[in-house]
Amino acid sequence: MKTKDYELIEKQCPLEFAVKAISGKWKIPIIWQMHLGEKRPSEFLRGIAKVDRRVLNQQLKEMMETGLITKESFNELPPRVEYSLTELGQGLVKVLWDLNEWGKLLIPENKESTPLI
Template sequence: MRNRKGGFGECPDGQAHACPVEFTLDVIGGKWKGVLLYHMMDAPVRFNEFRRICPGITQRMLTLQLRELEEDGVVHREVYHQVPPKVEYSLTEFGRTLIPIIRLMRDWGIEYQAKQQSADSRTADAEV
């Protein structure tokens, strides 16, 4: 397990450790991890597929994010010894427990996106 930085304070229920939400966000938080996990929900994904899916991520950042997810036991890295080399990433059994959370995040994002588009439409209509 990685060395957790922590430091968000104590959990309101009086636990000696930080809030469980802090631990969750440490594993799945950040700009790319949620997106990577979302794309692994249904099937394994090859490294270069991630590069196509997320063109804004650098190779270094993609490697780092996948390694952290692997270290946290959420993602499995399968190396196929062939030419050219092939590497696939998939959710572990433990990682699959995140699927309901990721789906809820997706649903919330769809709802929020619609809300934003509706607000933008009202603003554009008001300016005319």
């Protein structure tokens, strides 16, 4: 990496890195589906409505590059592949759980009865 690249990274906020790691229409649903264990690509296709196989594969590849998930290929016939969360990805599950709870406060029918403070 060039010195200029390091200078750019030093100026970036850690939150920017976090948001970039999970940005993408399907990354959060993929992570949420894996929080209980490893998944095969076909399980993602069944569990996430409207996700395209090509887009799913791209999102999985990006999450592997970020270090959120791992891919295990089994030497079987027919071939089998499973994805699972890394320790880094497992840490994200708690953050998503907290975000889910916070999101409940934003639902219109909950605003009247739920204090915001």
